[in-house]
Amino acid sequence: MGEWSFAxxxxxxxxxxxxxxxxxxVGIGRIAGQAMDxxxxxxxxxxxxxxxxxxxxxxxxxxxxxxxxxxxxxxGIK
Numbered sequence: 001m002g003e004w005s006f007a008x009x010x011x012x013x014x015x016x017x018x019x020x021x022x023x024x025x026v027g028i029g030r031i032a033g034q035a036m037d038x039x040x041x042x043x044x045x046x047x048x049x050x051x052x053x054x055x056x057x058x059x060x061x062x063x064x065x066x067x068x069x070x071x072x073x074x075x076g077i078k
Contacts, residue, residue, distance in 0.1 A: 013075030017068045024064035
């Protein structure tokens, strides 16, 4: 029973980390696409749009890193 619980914990941690990474990638992709659309419509606002995009992408990366760390920490609990 103990070996199965460890195996399932590692499997869940891997799946959780993968889902977190996938969610972050989709979110950053959407941000970049919308920023490109905004810059194409108003080229003079490109600097402000780029700054906002970088801040939002950094926040998404922070949440993704936090989620991945939590997944791996939960896998290590015995």
